[in-house]
Amino acid sequence: MNDQSVNTVGQEPKYRVRARHTESTITVYQAYRPEIGGPAARTGRFPSSWKRDRMTWIKPSFLWMMYRCGWGTKEGQETVLAVEISRPGFEWALRNACLSHHVPELHGDQAAWKRRLREAPARVQWDPERDLHLNPLPYRSLQLGLAGEATARYADEWIVGIEDVTPLAAEIHARVRAGETERAARLLPEERPYPLDPGALDHLGA
Numbered sequence: 001m002n003d004q005s006v007n008t009v010g011q012e013p014k015y016r017v018r019a020r021h022t023e024s025t026i027t028v029y030q031a032y033r034p035e036i037g038g039p040a041a042r043t044g045r046f047p048s049s050w051k052r053d054r055m056t057w058i059k060p061s062f063l064w065m066m067y068r069c070g071w072g073t074k075e076g077q078e079t080v081l082a083v084e085i086s087r088p089g090f091e092w093a094l095r096n097a098c099l100s101h102h103v104p105e106l107h108g109d110q111a112a113w114k115r116r117l118r119e120a121p122a123r124v125q126w127d128p129e130r131d132l133h134l135n136p137l138p139y140r141s142l143q144l145g146l147a148g149e150a151t152a153r154y155a156d157e158w159i160v161g162i163e164d165v166t167p168l169a170a171e172i173h174a175r176v177r178a179g180e181t182e183r184a185a186r187l188l189p190e191e192r193p194y195p196l197d198p199g200a201l202d203h204l205g206a
Contacts, residue, residue, distance in 0.1 A: 012139045015126055015205065017194040019060035023085045024161050026194065028058035029065035029142070031072060036080025039171065041164035046155055055123075056151055062139040062189050065131040072166050072174040082163045082189070089158030091196070093150050097122035099205050100145070106205060121150035124204045130177050132184055 020027040027046045032040070038048040044205065061084075069077035098113070098120035108114035117123065125143040128136035146154050168187065175184035 012021065014139050015201065016139070017060060017142050017196065018129075018191045020062075020082075020189045020191050020193045021087065021194055024087055025088055026058050026086050026090050027082050027189070028090075029062055029080065029082055030056070030058060031065060031069035031077035031080045031167075033075075033076045034079050036079055037166075038166065040081060040116055040162050041079070042157065044162050050155070052147045052151055052155065054151075055145045055147040056154065057145045058085075058154070059141070059145055061191065062196070063132065063134070064127065064141045064143070066173070067134045067170060069169075072169045075125075076169070078166070079148060079164060082161070082165045082167045084160040085154065085158040089153060090144075091200075092153070093122040093144055093146060094124070094196075094200065094204070096120060097124045097144065097204060099123070099203070100125045103205055106203065121148045122146050126205065132172075132194060133150045133189075161202055 031037070032077065036047060036050055040050070043193045059068070066072075066079065069080060072078055072080045098116045100117070100123045102110050102113040123145040125145070127142035127143055129139055129141040131137055172187050175187065176183070
């Protein structure tokens with residue numbers, strides 16, 4: 001699946017990590033009910049009611065998060081968080097991740113893939129990126145699932161800051177609904193290609 005094919009819209013590779021990032025951090029998005037999201041944004045840490053024994057999915061794409069949470073309108077996803085985490089932590093998760101579906105040329109037989117999936121502290125899905133109207137685009141967005149050791153590292157070590165961006169989501173959504181797509185686009189977080197070493201995503205089908 002090592003597909004570096006390029007679509008014709010903006011010459012964007014089909015598989016690439018795009019994110020808001022600095023020299024030391026990357027921003028990912030999650031959405032929670034207010035009882036979780038509110039305290040997390042205020043304190044910069046998830047509250048004790050946050051379930052560490054569940055897989056938690058982080059998304060570098062703001063618009064994919066909007067697709068998933070319906071601009072913060074879906075039940076249980078009313079508070080949208082921008083979570084700034086360390087780049088070394090994010091890259092550790094990628095190195096230790098397994099692709100969430102079986103690809104024979106990557107994993108061999110299905111039993112080997114299932115074994116790897118059970119053992120891996122992180123998993124990756126590549127889902128269609130979204131436009132401002134939340135329609136699918138011809139290239140993919142990274143979704144990174146964290147479990148076990150990865151969840152603990154995320155919560156306790158990697159987080160640099162947490163911001164409630166629900167008002168931003170609501171404002172962009174309002175602009176889109178009003179037909180003001182250019183104004184909406186200017187409000188979007190700037191997501192640039194994330195620098196990774198050559199071959200860093202080979203085991204993840206990219």
